[in-house]
Amino acid sequence: MKEVKCDCGHVNPFGTKICEKCGMLLGNDKENKLIDMRYEGSARRSQTYQKTFIDKIWNFFSSVKVGVTLIVLALVASAIGTILPQEMYIPSTATPAEHYELEYGWVGKLYYELGFHNLYSSWWYLIIIGMLGISLLIASIDRFFPLYRSLKNQGVTRQDGFMKRQRIYGVTKLEDQDINLEEVKSRLKRQRYHIREENGHLLAEKGRFSRWGPYVNHIGLIIFLIGALLRSVPGMYIDKVLWLREGERKEIPGTNGEYYLQNNEFTLDVYDKGNEEDEQYSAAIDKTGTIVKTYQSDVTLYQRKGETIPGEKVDLEKLKDFKIKVNEPLKQDHYALYQVDYKLDELSTMAFNLMNKKTEEKFGSLKVDLNDPQKKYDLGKGYSVDLISYFPDFEFDEKGEPRTISKIPNNPAFIFKMHTPDKPEGEVSFVAIKKNVEPLGENTYKMAFNGVETQDVTALTVRKDLTLWILFSGGIIFMVGVVQGSYWNHRRIWIKRKDDEILIAGHTNKNWHGIKRDIKQALESTSLCEPTDQLEEEKSSTKGEALNG
């Protein structure tokens, strides 16, 4: 590994193509008309050391080709994941294996069997993203240091060969007259160029910091990916759902009993044509039907006082009342509570009359609290009703036996035993919504339905995400870097004074239009020739077409 010593005396790292200091071509591409100025012709570290296994891996990730391939792979994979809905978006009641085939035919079946229904958490997708992250970091390390070095070491005086091979280049022959570069210098200064001088030669440079933009934005992306990684560290992230009936107060899950929430009221509002403030929407309402205006939970937040263990009676202190709406979560410490779902009119009580089937004479009424039923309801005067069985969410099982599939009173059913003075041993009646069965023979009495009470239920997502600020700062740093690299550009103008001529060369990493305008302004009304764009000359000389549009 030998370092390369240039004729000018500067020592360049191995693999350097253009001397950092004077611009002398050290590589073999002297034939080319223009030189490749990417990375200033500096030696990318990875390409120079290819000895060990580690170096090979390193070089693999450092390659732009690999990086772009990974980007394209991530892009294609991400796109495939949108062909059919991901598993999290299919109805929760459906079995994925059946659902995909039923909804999308053989395409769906194939999609499911290839595992594309869960693509974004598949091992191979994560590996692509992970490798992209690795490539991001290694490629940046590999390029940043040499670039920094060569920009720091760059000299003012450049070899003629270097200048000649710049895209923007011009020569002014000096005939007797002496040209004062002071005017040019001051104009360049006015254009915010930073000027260095050496033996009468000039280097005007501006916007060098934009060269660091790509590295800054890569750092931002790496921070973002680290944030995404940290989410799976215990304690960083909470995702729970809290269902609350109106009037109900419960511990907020995930807060370790610290906070309690009470649902005072849930409201669902729709846009109303009749309402004056919604008038302008009447055409849309006619077309689409009902459009929801608000989902809102009026809640009260409580905090526990002192230490208690779960199950123990807690002392609660009211913190605040809040109206949780979509887009307006309730925030407390690191927690946020979001309106995500609801259920209107859940049954809460059901009332019955004990009634003689024939005469329809009533012998008292009872009201069953569907979330806390009683074993016996005494109606007085020798009338009473036993609740033998209660099925809040009733259905018949495969054997034809009644059962409940949940504890939520979605479809309540009851088995009552009605005791009356004339039937003291009781009559059994099975009562469900729109159903009245007498399993043990004809009854004299019945439980006649006598109204229900309902309440709304709200569903709130409880969220804590301590990675947010990391992700956010990653995003900000990315934006800073990408703006720095895109909206500014690194322009350099070399002016070399020789005995009988003045050479001018210009380079920019982008926006050639801009640097040409700068040079034109700086040289205006001097006797210096405006340098030309060698790329355009090439084109127009081969094709012979006009240059401007």
Next chain:
Amino acid sequence: MNKKKRRLISRTIILLLLGAALVFALYTNFTKDKNESLRKGSDAPNFVLTDMEGKAHKLSDYKGKGVFLNFWGTYCKPCEYEMPYMQNQYKNFKDQGVEILAVNVGESNYAVNNFITKHDLTFPVMIDKGREVENAYRVDILPVTFLVDKEGKVIDIITGALTEESIQKHMERIKP
């Protein structure tokens, strides 16, 4: 040469760190569901609940005993399936220092009492009305059983219905 060696070492370290991060990402992704629940080997969260006979049970009072902590619901078929087996094994292990605490996930007294009568349960059954114990144990699927040893540590978490044989085996594990 020294410089070269240093470069090799720094490259190795960076690659190892990045590789570790990738492995970590893959690992946590595949154990995502488990991350949500309580970890084996951690202290069992203490709680106090009152059983259907009015007696308060505090977990920490059972230090020195093994606790077979079962979460269940009357509507849950596999819960109902394992109840009689628990009852049988309870009789065997009660005197060997293993206690069953059966925590119902907030149903009505009526439903729970009916269930106890139906299955003739004699071990303490309690209702977690406020769902606080459930939250503390991060219960998701029913039935779930936490095996708490005499030191008060959760040594295992078993979801799904248990056979009588496996109940016996698990009770052996927490026998003091």
Next chain:
Amino acid sequence: MAEVSSNFLYAAFLLYLVATFLFGGAIKDKRGAEEKKQNKWAKLGIFTTILGFAAQIGYFITRWIAAGHAPVSNLFEFTTFFGMMLVGAFILIYFLYKTPALGLFALPIALLIIAYASMFPTEIAPLIPALQSDWLHIHVTTAAAGQSILAISFIAAIIYLVKFVDQTQSSKRTFWLEFIMFTLVSAIAFVIITSTFSAMDYKANFDWVDKHGAEVKQEFNLPALVGPNEGKLIEPDRFEPMASMPPLINAKKLNTVIWSIGMGLVLYGLIRLIARKRVAALIKPIVKNVNLNLLDEISYRSVLIGFPIFTLGALIFAMIWAQVAWTRFWGWDPKEVWALVTWLFYAAFLHLRMSKGWQGEKSAWLAVIGFAIMIFNLIFVNLVIAGLHSYA
């Protein structure tokens, strides 16, 4: 107010149309080309464009007042806004580079986009709860601004390719360039047939059986070349479908696609028949005076300017809002994913250009693909892949 608003839009549309012709005149006028400064036609063209842009801003503001929220909440509004931002981006780039040729291509594309937008329901719709946030304005406008600047890179690329591709012999290049032309013609065909049949108030209702075996009704607004599964036409005097589709396929959408492509083919065929050359060859003389290097630079710079804005609007602001409204900043919703796909694509574009030296033609083809991805996201993802973003 709503009426004033639609008049403004109509005025903007006409002004853009006039400006297109003015830019056409600017190209024809040799004087401008030689003197390297804008000629009278070009000045008039950009003035008219700005006037049109002002009119469209008038539309935007009056509709905002009428609706009570920024008009970017459904497909009509968003697509119109995208067209407006495209004109805005063109004006910006025009003042940087003074190229009338760009106007000659950018304005017709903007016109097509606005015309396409008005094929969707244009009623002022109220906001559903998820959209009731200031982030609606911030996110959507920034994303659309970014996309429209990126779209300018496509327009510069198209001009580049029309000029660059050798039309004397047929090649892969001529084929794909013709494919782009055909796609544009099909889009025009879609606008023509949709507006024709909607002017005729064509309606054909079907009773049909969906994949769940349920009987449902569907209204077709174009004559049904293909009908739904076991579809029964209710009105007797309507066009009877030639084929009936299996229940898994949405016959109505497929029918629209068939119509657009069919009419596109007819239109394209007619042009070829009359001109007796490729469409790209037909328009090639228009761009004979443009400078390829300059176009390449415009294309590249539009990506450089647009990419950060797109990132900010379509990813960062989007994530912030998603965290507020949907409880999580990222949920792999198709629209989100396609914003990511677009972003990744332009990231690859920039890397190829900066580190691999892909300039000129290669870069132009990439710019075309990038635009195709954005249009796919705008049309296909909203209409075909249903997700959280499909409000229209």
